[in-house]
Amino acid sequence: MLNLPDLLSPAALIQIAFLFVILYWTLRYLETTVAGGFLRSIGLLSVIGVLAAIWLFEEFELETLSAIFNYFIIFATVSLVIIFQPELRHGLTRLGRSPLARLLRRMGVSPEQEGHTLSGEILKAARRFSRNRVGSLVVIEREVSLQPYIDRAVRLDAQVRAELLDTIFATPTLLHDGAVVVRNDRLEAAGVVLPLTQNPDIPKGYGTRHRAAIGITEEADAVVVITSEETGAISVALNGRLAQQEDIVKTEELLDRLLAGEEVEL
DSSP states (O other): OOOHHHHTSHHHHHHHHHHHHHHHHHHHHHTTSTTHHHHHHHHHHHHHHHHHHHHHHHHTTOHHHHHHHHHHHHHHHHHHHHHTHHHHHHHHHHHTOOHHHHHHHHTTOOTTSTTOOHHHHHHHHHHHHHHHTOOEEEEEOOSSOOHHHHHTSEEEEEEOOHHHHHHHHSSOSTTTTSEEEEETTEEEEEEEOOOOOOOTTSOTTOOHHHHHHHHHHHHSOOEEEEEOTTTOOEEEEETTEEEEESOHHHHHHHHHHHHTTOOOOO
16 A cells, blocks of 8 residues: 655655656647547556556455456557557657757748758649649648548658649549648648638639638648639638638738647738
């Protein structure tokens, strides 16, 4: 049975601090996932249940149940790793983001695209689409993971170049009707199917492409660049709102600020 002096010992304090840091960063990471709210509630209940079970087993010296419970914890841990493999893989990817990469991104230069900024390449393609009345939908992932949508799409993992976007959207392929997702300055997937907004206040003139752009920004903090097939207009969607862009230079500045982590309202 633990008493107060045991809890205040240096070894106990170090273990408590270590567990607190792990729990804190786990919850912080879950905030960046689409299912974060659900997972956080289940995770907190599980932690409380495990701590309560451990206390009961030690308090009443239930050695047999304690041994069975330890095996169950191992089984549950392995099961969670298998079930949430995509989320864990995305988390490891996020850990690989170096401070230098973030600094270069704030300067508008990606280490993977020297001489080609992400916003510049996207808007270079958007201008071409606008002139030729080509519809396009480019989703830029930020903090909230879009992994569930990527998993159902065609994986690419390529540099974001205007020529590649032109190939996807301006040619009659199986991918040109869907969206593309950009993650970590890379073109992660194409042919992505997005959820449509159910907001009744959306203007009736908005088509499926614009409704999909608004829909994904209602679920995640992504930034979406859209070109209209009917009018050629270039728009940006963010936080469930969509705004048409008239000045391409200001649009590039807006994207640069958003990709640098600034909070900007449309």
